[in-house]
Amino acid sequence: MLDRGDNLRADPAAIAALAADPAARLLRLDGIDPVLDETGHLVWGGMAEAADGADLILLGLADGRPHFAQHVPGALDAATRSAWIFKAIGMMAPGEAALYGGARSLIDWHERHGFCARCGQPTLVQRAGWGRRCPACEAEHFPRVDPVVIMLAEHEDRVLVGRQPRFPPRRYSALAGFVEPGEALEEAVARELWEEAGIRVRDVRYVASQPWPFPSSLMVACVATAEDDALTIDHTELEDAMWVPRAGVAASMAGAPDAPFLPPPDYAIANTLFRAWLGA
Amino acid sequence: MLDRGDNLRADPAAIAALAADPAARLLRLDGIDPVLDETGHLVWGGMAEAADGADLILLGLADGRPHFAQHVPGALDAATRSAWIFKAIGMMAPGEAALYGGARSLIDWHERHGFCARCGQPTLVQRAGWGRRCPACEAEHFPRVDPVVIMLAEHEDRVLVGRQPRFPPRRYSALAGFVEPGEALEEAVARELWEEAGIRVRDVRYVASQPWPFPSSLMVACVATAEDDALTIDHTELEDAMWVPRAGVAASMAGAPDAPFLPPPDYAIANTLFRAWLGA
Structure with missing residues (x-):
């Protein structure tokens, strides 16, 4: 060490x-x-x-x-x-x-x-x-460390995944955004899900954290419970977003050819977050 | 809102x-x-x-x-x-x-x-x-948000509290420090407890977060389990540190006159952290 x-x-x-x-x-x-x-x-x-x-x-x-x-x-x-x-x-x-x-x-x-x-x-x-x-x-x-929340909203055993225009084809991941001055982590999670997907959440739960040196983020992964599942996607941030049931997430993480999406790579905390949600 | x-x-x-x-x-x-x-x-x-x-x-x-x-x-x-x-x-x-x-x-x-x-x-x-x-x-x-970990190490139903020289008389609080580039929150908790008190910890658990605008910190409160209770205090950071049993923390938080320390103020996340530990 x-x-x-x-x-x-x-x-x-x-x-x-x-x-x-x-x-x-x-x-x-x-x-x-x-x-x-x-x-x-x-x-x-x-x-x-x-x-x-x-x-x-x-x-x-x-x-x-x-x-x-x-x-x-x-x-x-x-x-x-x-x-x-x-x-x-x-x-x-x-x-x-x-x-x-x-x-x-x-x-x-x-x-x-x-x-x-x-x-x-x-x-x-x-x-x-x-x-x-x-x-x-x-x-x-002093060097910067910029906290970023990355989160899965869940609703009736489905989770919300989104894709940015720069992602490889069929890749979806968890939504994410920088924490702003004056916010707790839980408030940043709620704000980002509201801004990017138009959903309100409660019960934000911490899952894991990981440094991400591009250039100096601290990723903080959370799960939150969505109040309902109606989406209003902010297309300046996201190309698409969708709810995926547990079986679909499991198939995607297992690399099944007919899975609903390609998951984030192993080294990304979004991958950890999907695995944690499947295991919960 | x-x-x-x-x-x-x-x-x-x-x-x-x-x-x-x-x-x-x-x-x-x-x-x-x-x-x-x-x-x-x-x-x-x-x-x-x-x-x-x-x-x-x-x-x-x-x-x-x-x-x-x-x-x-x-x-x-x-x-x-x-x-x-x-x-x-x-x-x-x-x-x-x-x-x-x-x-x-x-x-x-x-x-x-x-x-x-x-x-x-x-x-x-x-x-x-x-x-x-x-x-x-x-x-x-972009404006800075500086993540800070603040944490209680616990060992056999006691927690580690410390005081900085600038604190009011008898005030003790949780130990804290800035997260550095290349660290997860959990690693920052372990490093700070090692550097300031000479103890090794495992099982770092997230408790709560709170913005702290002096000037732009994001406080992240955690509890960790100490491997043993031998202290090596870094006196450039801390004036004193000590283990306090559950009854002593409860007396301090209740404001008992013979309590072992004066707790941090209500609005500080350290206060939330003590209450969470007592309630756990």
Whole structure:
């Protein structure tokens, strides 16, 4: 298990000593994408692989060895997302997706937050990569984690599934949306289902959570009970939405050829959510 | 119930029409603090009260009337937090604390995010106050919601409580900390309890969530089972921590004079968490 070493981050001398440790390892990346070996493990190099001018990010300590990632300012096109990353996530060894995801979120955040949002001046990395500081106005800035609710509404043993225009053919998933300031998770679930599908819900139940590093979401999966089943679909958000009975969800999750929809991939929390609902 | 009007935000003409509606109301504030009437309700004025140069924030529609708040750039000292706000939260009519909290989080966010974090240039308000846009580099910026876990570890029918140096005398509460990139909620709970108290936990259970607008947290309350009860307190975070048996928690929550600690205030989710644990 990774110890994030949070208590060391404020100590630049301790971080420098970790970076100078011959056992220290640096995450090898292709741009912002992971490099995997043939068994799906992340590939690590030595600290000598750090680029000139790179900022080091302490990911933590594992097996007594410091683990770092690097951010090379200006080296990324943060807007580009390769297709390879979603294939890679499905191949990654358990536990390593979260480690990589944290590194990816931080690198992306540094790339898009080089200036102070309060005063506009250039900022500097601090806290071993877990923050930035403005030398002009002294503001501190911390990496974002954006909570997102993803939810199944249920009604008489059917659940509501929807598809976005960008989904592959026949793919349906759970509805989702960002939590806004001033909302509890339960309120965000109710609002999103009302806005996107026109249904009112009660009894919102938490199911599971998962980080999702595109760029820095925290997915929170819930189930809620719909008051009725009349849909008013917001077509700016969804291409389609429909109620699917339990047998149809089971067939879809089992990959049956005549199933009503193609389910979300295994690594997505929506998949966990469907499985949890089937098992409940 | 407030309809946030999310689907209208991208339509400047619709927002202008709402702002020109004679029934529209503007949240009256004292700096960033709420103004309450004698029954604990938020006080609203007409749109004519909007300051010159103010940016309008659409809070939503209630009873068919548009409800707005305003941000007056540069008029706030965002670093100042009055003592009145915590008294006010305890007095507020149900449902209004969240409405006010959302407005407060947004106003504070605008005040501290006038510049583009990507390129350093001044940004403009968009989406009826729910975002900013950079005219120089076209980056879009959205208000932050920072997830925080707050949790009780339990061990043999006792729970772990701690106090920060800034707490009033005898106050103890649940331990808490920000969720980091790359973590699930459950992992953040386990990490924080390990870092702050030196205990390992299993079986993290979700209890409740609540927005906390200082400046823009989303509190997520959990209970976890501790593997053992030996404490190693991180004194940079906590002044003290201790295990309290069920009877002691009940006495504290009931305000008994000989109770082991003073509990967190009613409006804090930590209070909800203690009550939920006692009721479980």
